[in-house]
Amino acid sequence: MRVSLCLMAIACFIAGACAGKLPSFIKPCAASDPNLDQCIASVITGAGPKFAQGIPELGIKPLDPADLGKVVVKNPALNVIFEDTVVTGLAGFRLNNFKINVEKGKVLLDFTANVTLKAHYEMDGQVLILPIKGSGQTKIKITNLNIVIRYTYKTVDGYWTITDHKDTYKMDNAHFKFTNLFGGNKELADTTIKFLNENSLIIMQEIAPPAIDQIISSCVLEVRKLFKEIPAEELLAQ
Numbered sequence: 231m232r233v234s235l236c237l238m239a240i241a242c243f244i245a246g247a248c249a250g251k252l253p254s255f256i257k258p259c260a261a262s263d264p265n266l267d268q269c270i271a272s273v274i275t276g277a278g279p280k281f282a283q284g285i286p287e288l289g290i291k292p293l294d295p296a297d298l299g300k301v302v303v304k305n306p307a308l309n310v311i312f313e314d315t316v317v318t319g320l321a322g323f324r325l326n327n328f329k330i331n332v333e334k335g336k337v338l339l340d341f342t343a344n345v346t347l348k349a350h351y352e353m354d355g356q357v358l359i360l361p362i363k364g365s366g367q368t369k370i371k372i373t374n375l376n377i378v379i380r381y382t383y384k385t386v387d388g389y390w391t392i393t394d395h396k397d398t399y400k401m402d403n404a405h406f407k408f409t410n411l412f413g414g415n416k417e418l419a420d421t422t423i424k425f426l427n428e429n430s431l432i433i434m435q436e437i438a439p440p441a442i443d444q445i446i447s448s449c450v451l452e453v454r455k456l457f458k459e460i461p462a463e464e465l466l467a468q
């Protein structure tokens with residue numbers, strides 16, 4: 231035991247990096263800070279865009295672009311499969327609100343971003359009253375996607391663990407592009423896409439939830455990894 235500790239100390243000395251794994255772009259706040267919410271909010275605003283690029287040393291994957299892979303939308307009237315789904319824009323988020331209750335281990339994170347989802351799609355069924363069918367590329371632009379995440383955490387062996395999370399979201403607008411709707415029948419496709427865009431918020435209620443759930447899960451997953459790699463004391467100085 232003593233030998234291995236000694237070796238570790240030497241290795242640390244040589245590498246000069248054992249003091250902590252916290253990336254230098256994250257400047258921790260002090261738990262005693264009377265304006266802790268504000269302090270952490272400015273850390274998130276400052277470090278968020280960098281965090282969203284991913285931190286390979288810590289195994290944290292990029293959130294912008296976020297690779298969602300396959301997203302399946304199953305409604306009674308409509309089946310949609312998105313493949314190679316990529317979401318961009320999260321790094322440009324705006325933080326609306328951040329609250330932490332250290333005693334209770336509760337956090338509220340409220341942010342807005344303009345995001346674009348690109349994917350290969352396959353769609354068959356009905357939206358509202360309109361039959362729809364096609365397979366091709368899609369691009370969905372969401373204006374002001376507002377996500378509110380509430381999570382609880384506890385400290386286990388010196389590391390934060392997210393024990394539960396709940397989220398809600400809303401958006402201001404969505405704009406769709408689909409190539410090759412109706413096997414390339416341009417007139418029918420143009421009319422349908424116009425209809426989709428005129429009713430985009432209603433249509434997003436039908437098709438967006440699985441994709442947005444996956445966006446939120448990805449965010450939570452990468453934050454979990456950060457908490458797993460960096461001791462709580464380094465994230466919030468005591």
Ligand SMILES: *[C@@H]1O[C@H](CO)[C@@H](O)[C@H](O)[C@H]1NC(C)=O
Pocket residue numbers: 322323324342343344373374
């Ligand atoms: C999203 O884009 C709109 C303009 O299209 C802009 O008014 C808004 O501030 C943007 N939102 C964010 C979070 O950047």
